[in-house]
Amino acid sequence: MNQVNFRPATRQDLPDIVRMLADDELGSQREKCEDPLPEPYTIAFEQINRNADHRLIVAELDGKVIGTLHLIFLPSISYQGGLRAQVESVRVDKQYQNLGIGSEMMKWTIARAKEDGARMVQLTTHKTRQDAHRFYERLGFQGSHLGMKLNLK
Amino acid sequence: MNQVNFRPATRQDLPDIVRMLADDELGSQREKCEDPLPEPYTIAFEQINRNADHRLIVAELDGKVIGTLHLIFLPSISYQGGLRAQVESVRVDKQYQNLGIGSEMMKWTIARAKEDGARMVQLTTHKTRQDAHRFYERLGFQGSHLGMKLNLK
Numbered sequence: 001m002n003q004v005n006f007r008p009a010t011r012q013d014l015p016d017i018v019r020m021l022a023d024d025e026l027g028s029q030r031e032k033c034e035d036p037l038p039e040p041y042t043i044a045f046e047q048i049n050r051n052a053d054h055r056l057i058v059a060e061l062d063g064k065v066i067g068t069l070h071l072i073f074l075p076s077i078s079y080q081g082g083l084r085a086q087v088e089s090v091r092v093d094k095q096y097q098n099l100g101i102g103s104e105m106m107k108w109t110i111a112r113a114k115e116d117g118a119r120m121v122q123l124t125t126h127k128t129r130q131d132a133h134r135f136y137e138r139l140g141f142q143g144s145h146l147g148m149k150l151n152l153k
Numbered sequence: 154m155n156q157v158n159f160r161p162a163t164r165q166d167l168p169d170i171v172r173m174l175a176d177d178e179l180g181s182q183r184e185k186c187e188d189p190l191p192e193p194y195t196i197a198f199e200q201i202n203r204n205a206d207h208r209l210i211v212a213e214l215d216g217k218v219i220g221t222l223h224l225i226f227l228p229s230i231s232y233q234g235g236l237r238a239q240v241e242s243v244r245v246d247k248q249y250q251n252l253g254i255g256s257e258m259m260k261w262t263i264a265r266a267k268e269d270g271a272r273m274v275q276l277t278t279h280k281t282r283q284d285a286h287r288f289y290e291r292l293g294f295q296g297s298h299l300g301m302k303l304n305l306k
Contacts, residue, residue: 014230021231030232044234053206056230072227077167077209078174078242079183081197082306089231110303119306124277124298136301145277147298148289150263153235153272 002062004104009056009068014045016065017058020091026126027091055112059092059105066093067105073116082119085109090123106139155215157257162209162221167198169218170211173244179279180244208265212245212258219246220258226269235272238262243276259292 009017015033018041022031032038048054053074059067068091074084087109092102113121124147125132133143162170168186171194175184185191201207206227212220221244227237240262245255266274277300278285286296 017230027231032233038233040234041230042234044228044230044236047228048230051206051228053204054228070230074225074241075197075200075204075207076241077170077194077197077201077223078180080185080191081193081195083197085305088227088229110305114305119304121303121305122277122300124275124300126298127296133299133301136303139303141301141303143280143299143301145279145300145302146286146296147275147277147300148286148294148296149298150274150289150292150294151272152238152263152267152274 001099004067004101005060006057006105006108007060009045009058011042011045011049013058013065013068014041017056017068017091020068020093021089023091023094026128057105057109059101061096061101066096067091067101069105069109071109071112073113073118076119079119083117085113085116085118085121087121087123102135103139106136110139154252157220157254158213159210159258159261160213162198162211164195164198164202166211166218166221167194170209170221170244173221173246174242176244176247179281210258210262212254214249214254219249220244220254222258222262224262224265226266226271229272232272236270238266238269238271238274240274240276255288256292259289263292 018033021027022033048056055071057069058065070088072086074086076084171186174180175186201209208224210222211218223241225239227239229237263274
């Protein structure tokens with residue numbers, strides 16, 4: 001396999017990102033993958049893009065976008081003022097799964113978190129994504145917390 | 154009980170905040186509650202304080218700081234570009250627990266999240282904090298996710 005390349009997402013990557021977010025059991029209920037994309041996606045992209053704490057990333061293989069993740073740096077009082085790195089919305093294109101790309105994406109992310117002085121990397125995954133739990137455990141993550149959500153809309 | 158007042162934390166509140174963070178089983182292992190406070194706490198406070206997405210809040214009763222929480226707004230591509238409100242580091246002073254103050258703090262937080270257009274409120278709590286799980290469930294939160302952390306230091 002050729003090398004996976006990581007770069008900040010551009011406005012032009014947004015349809016690919018939304019397509020990957022929508023392309024699983026949970027995501028298909030949450031997203032609207034239409035052409036043109038609903039405007040809230042573009043507004044959110046612009047907010048993320050101009051925020052120095054946020055990095056919306058795409059992974060490319062042979063010039064094709066095959067993965068995405070959203071890395072956020074969060075200053076925090078707890079853990080002795082320790083910077084947190086949080087990862088949201090990790091997806092690998094279904095056609096490119098089980099090739100180790102997710103693992104490369106997370107190793108890249110952990111390296112960036114270390115570089116920027118983060119005290120920890122944190123994420124949540126839906127309880128039903130048991131493959132994901134094992135995947136993150138193999139990378140050293142511990143499932144120490146319960147992730148709780150309150151929908152407002 | 155008199156009314157609980159909420160306001161943004163100031164530099165002068167930091168010792169009270171760290172004291173509350175340190176004053177439980179898990180927190181006592183993480184924090185260094187010394188006088189003067191270790192510098193990383195102050196650095197983190199300044200970073201949070203100048204960041205428009207972050208609100209470090211204290212709850213006051215009769216002019217005394219008795220609670221704290223850290224509310225963060227996170228733009229997101231997922232959930233159709235839905236804004237997330239995340240809550241970290243929620244604490245009520247031990248002497249003021251079981252008086253409904255935590256509940257008032259969270260209701261205040263949920264109201265602020267709605268006001269600012271958030272799609273959801275999200276938080277994680279350590280698996281051992283079972284009282285906290287029930288507390289958040291009573292407020293409408295669902296423990297749908299596994300919260301995973303990777304320590305880097």
